[in-house]
Amino acid sequence: MxxxxxxxxxxxxxxxxPAHAAVFSVSPNASSTSLGVLLAGQQYSITVTGIVDLVGDAIPGRFDVDANGVPTSPVTYPGYAAFNPTGSFVADGQFGPAGAAIKIGALAGSFDNANYFLIGTNLLITGTGQELFGRVNDINANNSGSFTVNVAAVPEPAMWALxxxxxxxxxxxxxxxxxxxxxxx
Incomplete structure (x- = not known):
């Protein structure tokens, strides 16, 4: 007994x-990467680490940013001093595919690959039952580096009690x- x-x-x-935790690498050169289906009503904690160089290793100068679109070191790429020290929403007068409200190089998320929001380095989000996609908000495909994204379900109070x-x-x-x-x- x-x-x-x-x-x-x-x-x-x-x-x-918790329902699941998974790690994905999001390439800055890809259009978008699936971060999995987020169950409707379930809260998720999304944490992101990594750095991308928006001008790539083959071009002289550095333009390293974190997932919030903030430079991690002084931007040394010619003509981009305006990005120091907080980053920018436009480059060469253009904004990335995630729109002018998200900084260049930041990690953006979307459930439909059209309407983007900032994931950044840390986000608490409620699932919609749809697949979440991640994308680096950049206008060029000459980048290097990657972001590692950890998606973990947050237990609800009833689950904690259980x-x-x-x-x-x-x-x-x-x-x-x-x-x-x-x-x-």
Missing amino acids: KTMALALCLLSTAVAA MLIGFGMVGFAMRNRPKVTVAYS
Whole structure:
């Protein structure tokens, strides 16, 4: 009976675990990369690391930005001093495919590859039941580097309660198990 109770406790903690966590590399040269389907109503934490060089390794000068579109070092590419130190929404008078509201080089997201929003380095978002796409907001394809995107489901308060109850039941079952005494003769 106690074995069955322990199994139910462990099952309740397993059910309460986050839905998924996955890591994707988003290339600045690609049009968009799938970040997975976000379940409707489920909250997700999206964290992004990495740096892209918007002028590429083959061209002299650097233009390294993080996923927020902010330079990580002084921009040394000729003619782009206006990007120092906070980045810019336009380059050469143009904005990227994500629009003029998102900085050049930033990581943008879209559920339909048309209406973009800033993912940046950290975003808490509620899923819509659709596939989320990530895209580097840039006007050229001469970039290098990549962003690594981690998408993790955030447990809801009911899930936290279920996990706590499950852990409590496991502790109770462990505490009340019979003691075994070993005697040597």
